[in-house]
Amino acid sequence: MHADSAAPRIRGPIDLHLHSNRSDGTETPAEVVRQAHAHGVRTLALTDHDTTVGWEEAAQEAAALDMTFIPGMEMSARDGWRSVHVLAYLFDPTHPELVAELERVREDRVGRAERIVRNIGRDYPLHWNDVLEQRRGDATVGRPHIADALVARGIVRDRVEAFDSILHPRAGYFEGHYAPDPLRVVELITAAGGVPIIAHPATGERQRMPETLIERLIDAGLAGLERDHRENTRAGREWLQSLIDRHDLIITGSSDYHGAGKPNLPGENTTSEDMLARLIARAR
Incomplete structure (x- = not known):
């Protein structure tokens, strides 16, 4: 359209x-x-x-x-x-x-997500494949998918808790991305x-x-x-x-x-x- x-x-x-x-x-x-x-x-x-x-x-x-x-x-x-x-x-x-x-933004977002998962994986049982399982279709992987993976793994209760805790910048796992x-x-x-x-x-x-x-x-x-x-x-x-x-x-x-x-x-x-x-x- x-x-x-x-x-x-x-x-x-x-x-x-x-x-x-x-x-x-x-x-x-x-x-x-x-x-x-x-x-x-x-x-x-x-x-x-x-x-x-x-x-x-x-x-x-x-x-x-x-x-x-x-x-x-x-x-x-x-x-x-x-x-x-x-x-x-x-x-x-x-x-x-x-x-x-847009292609540049999406590509960097995936790299950023991988870096965040690698950081979290040092302290929690979270892997990149866990995050990929939360993606639907060809959606660009981002922090919400990481949050859903944390929920699926039983590490947090829901997205809100994920963003208030592990995915909060103060938690130490944060990575910037191109914009x-x-x-x-x-x-x-x-x-x-x-x-x-x-x-x-x-x-x-x-x-x-x-x-x-x-x-x-x-x-x-x-x-x-x-x-x-x-x-x-x-x-x-x-x-x-x-x-x-x-x-x-x-x-x-x-x-x-x-x-x-x-x-x-x-x-x-x-x-x-x-x-x-x-x-x-x-x-x-």
């Missing part, structure tokens, strides 16, 4: 941030769509990390349920020590520069005809992106901010609204659904029909 296909039909409720097991969710793309439908969502975007491989399956299931499917993705970026996630919508998935950057500068990510998405939105940008004071960086991203093509997300703080949402008002940005609200991997439920935050119309109009 390409961004130059017929303009999507707009109808709510609209959830523009959901993940399948093609990245770090626990359900297939079709199952994600069915869950969204069961929770009342009628327009959704599949936004797996750094991959578009789930689009076709999700689009087919959405059509079968008379839902509207918006092609999307969540791209990894890094600003110094700060992790930045950029949601990309309605872009050309064959754009050469974008494809090359491009957010400015490059925004430029790549816009060059591919897509619409970039910063995901959950106000999860805490320490995680806040500097306003000067956001303004540089707006100049490069950033279209909006995911204001309504369960991890954005109240003060953070007020700060985001001030930026939105000042720069006339698109506002999105989303669940960030991951299946059993997180407590988030489809449709718990939504995007207005007017804002989705603006997003679609901006895509090339």
Whole structure:
């Protein structure tokens, strides 16, 4: 599915941030769509990390349920020590520069996962094959798969405990991974005809992106901010609204659904029909 296909039909409720097991969710793309439908969502975007491989399956299931499917993705970026996630919508998935950057990110993520497992294996009975058993299809192996392997091995109870303990940076097993500068990510998405939105940008004071960086991203093509997300703080949402008002940005609200991997439920935050119309109009 390409961004130059017929303009999507707009109808709510609209959830523009959901993940399948093609990245770090626990359900297939079709199952994600069915869950969204069961929770009342009628327009959704599949936004797996750094991959578009789930689009076709999700689009087919959405059509079968008379839902509207918006092609999307969540791209990894890094600003110094700060992790930045950029949601990309309605872009050309064959754009050469974008494809090359995504391949580099995915390859390094696998190497990073192997290094983390090697570190953990010094203290716990965990092996790389344990992690591979948790992968579904051709999903890129990442930390959620390591967490699931720790659960399967009986080392921790669930993903939450895994990330709060063994996979927490303070535990000593952490390894960094390659991620491009957010400015490059925004430029790549816009060059591919897509619409970039910063995901959950106000999860805490320490995680806040500097306003000067956001303004540089707006100049490069950033279209909006995911204001309504369960991890954005109240003060953070007020700060985001001030930026939105000042720069006339698109506002999105989303669940960030991951299946059993997180407590988030489809449709718990939504995007207005007017804002989705603006997003679609901006895509090339």
